[in-house]
Amino acid sequence: MPAPDYALTDLIESDPRFESLKTRLAGYTKGSDEYIEELYSQLPLTSYPRYKTFLKKQAVAISNSDNESGFSPIYRSSLSSENLISCVDKNLRTAYDHFMFSARRWPQRDCLGSRPIDKATGTWEETYRFEPYSTVSKRCHNIGSGILSLVNTKRKRPLEANDFVVAILSHNNPEWILTDLACQAYSLTNTALYETLGPKTSEYILNLTEAPILIFAKSNMYHVLKMLPDMKFVNTLVCMDELTNTELNVLNESLLPIKCNSLNERITFFSLEQVEQVGRFNEIPAIPPTPDSLYTISFTSGTTGLPKGVEMSHRNIASGIAFAFSTFRVPPDERNQQLHDMCFLPLAHIFERMVIAYDLAIGFGIGFLHRPDPTVLVEDLKILKPYAIALVPRILTRFEAGIKNALDKSAVQRNVANTILDSKSARFTAKGGPDKSIMNFLVYHRVLIDKIRDSLGLSNNSFIITGSAPISKDTLLFLRSALDIGIRQGYGLTETFAGVCLSEPFEKDVGSCGAIGISAECRLKSVPEMGYHADKDLRGELQVRGPQVFERYFKNADETSKAIDQDGWFSTGDVAFIDGKGRINVIDRVKNFFKLAHGEYIAPEKIENIYLSSCPYITQIFVFGDPLKTFLVGIVGVDVDAAQPILATKHPEVKTWTKEVLVENLNRNTKLKKEFLNKINKCIDGLQGFEKLHNIKVGLDPLTLEDDVVTPTFKIKRAKASKFFKVTLDQLYDEGSLIKAEKL
Numbered sequence: 001m002p003a004p005d006y007a008l009t010d011l012i013e014s015d016p017r018f019e020s021l022k023t024r025l026a027g028y029t030k031g032s033d034e035y036i037e038e039l040y041s042q043l044p045l046t047s048y049p050r051y052k053t054f055l056k057k058q059a060v061a062i063s064n065s066d067n068e069s070g071f072s073p074i075y076r077s078s079l080s081s082e083n084l085i086s087c088v089d090k091n092l093r094t095a096y097d098h099f100m101f102s103a104r105r106w107p108q109r110d111c112l113g114s115r116p117i118d119k120a121t122g123t124w125e126e127t128y129r130f131e132p133y134s135t136v137s138k139r140c141h142n143i144g145s146g147i148l149s150l151v152n153t154k155r156k157r158p159l160e161a162n163d164f165v166v167a168i169l170s171h172n173n174p175e176w177i178l179t180d181l182a183c184q185a186y187s188l189t190n191t192a193l194y195e196t197l198g199p200k201t202s203e204y205i206l207n208l209t210e211a212p213i214l215i216f217a218k219s220n221m222y223h224v225l226k227m228l229p230d231m232k233f234v235n236t237l238v239c240m241d242e243l244t245n246t247e248l249n250v251l252n253e254s255l256l257p258i259k260c261n262s263l264n265e266r267i268t269f270f271s272l273e274q275v276e277q278v279g280r281f282n283e284i285p286a287i288p289p290t291p292d293s294l295y296t297i298s299f300t301s302g303t304t305g306l307p308k309g310v311e312m313s314h315r316n317i318a319s320g321i322a323f324a325f326s327t328f329r330v331p332p333d334e335r336n337q338q339l340h341d342m343c344f345l346p347l348a349h350i351f352e353r354m355v356i357a358y359d360l361a362i363g364f365g366i367g368f369l370h371r372p373d374p375t376v377l378v379e380d381l382k383i384l385k386p387y388a389i390a391l392v393p394r395i396l397t398r399f400e401a402g403i404k405n406a407l408d409k410s411a412v413q414r415n416v417a418n419t420i421l422d423s424k425s426a427r428f429t430a431k432g433g434p435d436k437s438i439m440n441f442l443v444y445h446r447v448l449i450d451k452i453r454d455s456l457g458l459s460n461n462s463f464i465i466t467g468s469a470p471i472s473k474d475t476l477l478f479l480r481s482a483l484d485i486g487i488r489q490g491y492g493l494t495e496t497f498a499g500v501c502l503s504e505p506f507e508k509d510v511g512s513c514g515a516i517g518i519s520a521e522c523r524l525k526s527v528p529e530m531g532y533h534a535d536k537d538l539r540g541e542l543q544v545r546g547p548q549v550f551e552r553y554f555k556n557a558d559e560t561s562k563a564i565d566q567d568g569w570f571s572t573g574d575v576a577f578i579d580g581k582g583r584i585n586v587i588d589r590v591k592n593f594f595k596l597a598h599g600e601y602i603a604p605e606k607i608e609n610i611y612l613s614s615c616p617y618i619t620q621i622f623v624f625g626d627p628l629k630t631f632l633v634g635i636v637g638v639d640v641d642a643a644q645p646i647l648a649t650k651h652p653e654v655k656t657w658t659k660e661v662l663v664e665n666l667n668r669n670t671k672l673k674k675e676f677l678n679k680i681n682k683c684i685d686g687l688q689g690f691e692k693l694h695n696i697k698v699g700l701d702p703l704t705l706e707d708d709v710v711t712p713t714f715k716i717k718r719a720k721a722s723k724f725f726k727v728t729l730d731q732l733y734d735e736g737s738l739i740k741a742e743k744l
Helices: 008-014 016-025 033-042 051-056 095-105 133-155 174-185 199-209 218-230 245-255 272-281 314-327 350-362 374-384 393-407 411-431 438-456 473-483 557-563 604-614 640-648 652-656 659-668 670-682 718-724 726-735
Strands: 059-061 075-077 110-114 129-132 165-169 189-192 213-216 236-239 268-271 294-299 309-313 340-343 365-368 388-391 463-466 486-493 498-502 521-525 539-545 570-578 584-589 618-625 632-638 693-699
Touching: 008 016, 008 033, 008 314, 016 033, 033 095, 095 133, 095 174, 095 314, 095 350, 110 133, 110 174, 129 133, 133 174, 133 213, 133 236, 133 268, 133 272, 165 174, 165 199, 165 218, 174 189, 174 272, 174 350, 174 365, 199 218, 199 294, 199 309, 213 218, 218 236, 236 272, 245 268, 268 272, 294 314, 294 350, 309 314, 314 350, 314 498, 340 350, 340 374, 350 365, 350 388, 350 486, 350 498, 374 438, 388 393, 393 411, 393 438, 393 463, 393 473, 393 640, 411 438, 411 473, 438 473, 473 486, 473 604, 521 570, 539 584, 584 604, 604 618, 618 718, 632 659, 632 726, 640 652, 640 659, 640 670, 659 670, 659 693, 670 693, 693 726, 718 726
Parallel strands: 110 365, 165 189, 165 213, 189 294, 213 236, 236 268, 340 365, 340 388, 388 463, 463 486, 632 693
Antiparallel strands: 059 075, 075 521, 110 129, 294 309, 486 498, 521 539, 539 570, 570 584, 618 632
């Protein structure tokens, strides 16, 4: 049983450190909408009593929690060391509560928006068109009513029966969020299918969850019809996109490969518009969720075997929202303004769902790409000009390379830019904090920074969140300097409803994932076979528990018992250390290690993470070691925009090569490849010589989902990658070490 809910407002009312905040709220009835709105305007919690005080000690060890051998003390956020927070307020204990609060307080604010297409010309308009919160609220309730009416009629159940799972298969779009909100309004559990994982995984998830309804994008029509004979429980298919009556008739009468499912229920095809119409004339009263209601079953894309379904309750998501409010700051001049976010990362992953949950809770407008193609991101950012955005490191490294290439077009421009960027970089590493100097605002912004931000559509951006993979400290510092934007690196998993910690935006010592947040606690567990001793050096496997952490895997008691111990600690599988400020730094992965011929242990994930977080010239890496050999080889994704300039210093012709030609020549020309490998290895600190790569095969994107060597979040499927690249890896060993005579 979870502990009783403890709200952010309970903490503020009881902790003397927040007395000034409590005083500001004293004129409002606690728990009222007015009280909550005023609270939002006074957050984040990190500002009390002083932000600088929080920065020095962001998490603290709990007294008398260090008496268990093999474990570190238990750490909690210094903001709330006595209690873990499970909600913002007792009246906001679910995601649905938060959305309805926004719909009441800001009914006319932008909610969901997209770029319309001019059907006459086939071109996309240069603006975003939004539906307000009031309209989205009505629509999601109609869609929820429609889902219940159609599915339960097929199941011969009462219309309000909500004991089933709604499956979603789509790229990001407003209809995705409408469907999710419809499920929330009627306490329906949903699950997201991965477009990239293929039909077998989708069939597995649909049959395991026994989902009777699948709501999908038109682009997936062929795959859905092909999968249908293997969907045992689906009785209702819903296309998110517009379909004419003729198209719907053809689908229902001619294209459905089977007429009934395994329960002998007739299968019928609808458009989402039809579902909404059904709900409009058959309004079923909302069935609001409780904190214990199952919000979603999010399937992890594991590196081995079938994906596991993580059960996430509304308590988990409400805890995540509370953590977000405790740490995100909206400046005074931006409060009560219409702010926007771009929904870019896949909604099938928990990272973007947490971001969207916060957006809807605070009344942001959420924009979507005009087509599901990452290459249009900057085009759409220039139109939307969002206040905030979540991006993965691969996108940020491309931003970095693009900025550097643009500044390299003339010597004068390059010299001016380097002078400004060097100055800002030195300032950030010397003292941290936002740069409020007159020189920054009157000179640096006008001459350089505003132009860079405008070129990327980030002119209104206040902060960028990144996670899911390591990122180079140099990249973080460069982008912070070039954009004058705080970049916050987080850590979390599907099992923790995404981020449970988040670095502060302008810390001078970049690279950590920040301290554990207010809605979870953590400790480290010794891994002696890997040389990590949590009770001695605060290094070990990271374990977490609390209201933001899941309780079980769906229909999988064995995996649940392996992951969560009898005291409720979830073992993440990630090795971390906790620094003097209480911040988490992920350094390795449990169990992924092997020996080379000279007897030295190799931890490949640690090595991969260090390369990715230290070297701006690569985007992907797979490290391999043959136990009969004495050195490592690897498959490397090269960032051509970043690599071309460093190679061109000795080989000017490189600048004229296309991306494909550069990759081809790197692999064919041993001398050029050796130079590139040396450049990579010179970026690396913290690895011994035998841990560095001695030979490589490069590609533009060599590790792909289609080849089944990585998960959708780009974790290496090590066994499959070793098999897939066997011929290449053998060739690298036959070629031998390119750097064996050089000092590493």
